[in-house]
Amino acid sequence: MHHNNARIQIFRQAISDFIENRRDEKLKGKADDPAAMRKYDYAIWLEDAARRVGQIHAATHIAKAIHSSAKGSNLYIKPDSLPQREEIGSHLLGENFDIDVVGNAAALDVFKFLKTKVEDKTLLAWAEAGDPDFKAALSENPDQAEEWLSSFAGLLSSDKKVQSHALMKQLYWLRGEDPTQDDQYILLQPLFPSALVNYVHQNIQAVRFGESNKEARSAFSKKEASELVYQEYKKLAVQRLGGTKPQNISQLNSERGGVNYLLASLPPRWKGKRRLLPLNCKSALDVFFKRPDVYGQVDKLIKFLKSNPPDNLNTRQYRQRFEQKLIESLVDFAATIKAEMPVGWSREDGCQLPPYERLWLDPERSLFSLRDDSDEADQIFYNEYMKGDWPDAVAQNFGRRLNAKLKHQDIPVGETEYIHWVRQVTIDAAWPVPWRRRV
Incomplete structure (x- = not known):
């Protein structure tokens, strides 16, 4: 040779x-x-x-992404050897796959x-x-x-003997006419399409953090002309696989830090105008209390408390309903900002929010610390997020502001009411942030 x-x-x-x-x-x-x-x-x-x-x-295609204890087979199938279908699937990757x-x-x-x-x-x-x-x-x-x-x-080389497992989500599909006959069914075995998921992840990352889209986003927000295409994925959810040990699922899952994006399978809802967002202000709660629905709720609470209601069960239940609505509005406010703002928006110069509000409203920025080009600010952000003191700080700020609004209307409130408001507040924090509640 x-x-x-x-x-x-x-x-x-x-x-x-x-x-x-x-x-x-x-x-x-x-x-x-x-x-x-x-x-x-x-x-x-x-x-x-x-x-x-x-x-x-x-x-x-991997089994453990479906359930971490699944012992089923993992498959190595070249995408271009799969049947070419009209639907989106791994077959579209061709030779270009991880x-x-x-x-x-x-x-x-x-x-x-x-x-x-x-x-x-x-x-x-x-x-x-x-x-x-x-x-x-x-x-x-x-x-x-x-x-x-x-x-x-x-x-x-794939496993010689391909097998399923009890923990893999299996679905029997009737392909014949008679549902009483076992042989009329086929077993659908959806395996996690890891190569396809990785390709989608890279595309979403490029849209969310890529330089080209960043420039397009900047031109879009400044209403400037631009040749660049601006892309956006609305209402993404994140499914984390593998907990603190994403490498236990697979190598690509580890490279993604366990992050798997889920696209919103919802029809678009057109909104007439942009919601109030916390840019160029000292606290997001300023924006929160200015929202028409929140302003109305606080106004109703003030009128109710000013009417000197009797101290009985009815009054307490009535007041609790007000509080519940207000707290639901706070949760909705945070969810709206996370959905509408690009991840990492709290790094921008225009953001003047205190650190604990940035951690509350831009939590996925903590993933920046996993990237190769992360800087010291990203590392500090991640450490502060994991320390987990920030939900308390948000709750305390909420309690202080609500008390101040009531005091301004000559309603006698003090330490007891402040403690009560702080305890009502629900802050959504991704596990494993430690949960403390200090008033």
Whole structure:
């Protein structure tokens, strides 16, 4: 077999660069430990990698995203080998898709190694194609090289025996005429389409945080002419998979910090005018109390308290209904801002809100700390969010302002009422923010 020596050298260089970088990353301060250094010898590391690659599997559809304890099969199916349908699905990805990986997280460095690119293709793709120069670069012993190459290519082989599991959401669909006959049903087994979800996630991230859309958004808000296309995803929800250990679900889920976007499956509702939003003001609660519905509720409460109602159960229930409506309006106010403002809006120069209100109304900004280009302000924001003191600060500010409005109308309120308002307030915080309530 004719080998291209220059090309073999390119493969060798790429492999040894990866191993050296891995060594430097892992052995900070241990460079004088010969036993530790020896692990990163070219042949020794490759042999170990070829052994460990069996602990992980490539996948495009994964079971654990449906339920973290599901033991069903994960599938690796090339999108362009799927039936081409009219509906949106994994088949639309063609050759351009990210491979997901499941299995032992300790072996994920082998996958990183196989993602290394030579001549615009990954080592995994060269292994799958049985490239002779890549094989020759692995080892001078042809049998050894053949064995390692097939081990690496084996990452892409699906389970021999495909099986389901009790924890996977299964749906039997009647395809015949007679619902009393078992054989008239087919089992629909929706597997989580990880490669497709990742593609959608990258698109949404580009719209929410990308430079081009940022410029378009700025032109849109300043009413300036622009050639750029402005995109927006309204009313997104986030489903977090894997809790504090997103790598337990899969590699791509870990790269997303466990975040999986859910699109709003709702028809659009056209609004006549933009709601009041907390920009260029010192506190979002100024805006909240100016909202017509809230202003009306507070006005009714004042009139009711001024009418000197008798101190009985009816009065208490009547007052509680007012309070409940007011608190519901506060929850709705926060939800509206989160839905209408782009994530990270509290970083803008126009935002003058105190830190605890930024944490309350722009909580997903805490995910910025996971990005490669995050800065110190993002890290501080994340730490403050996780510390969890901010819901109390919001509740206390609400209590102070409501008391002040009542006092202004000569209604005698003090510490007792303040404590009562603070305790009523419901602030929506994503777990695992610690819950404290200090008055």
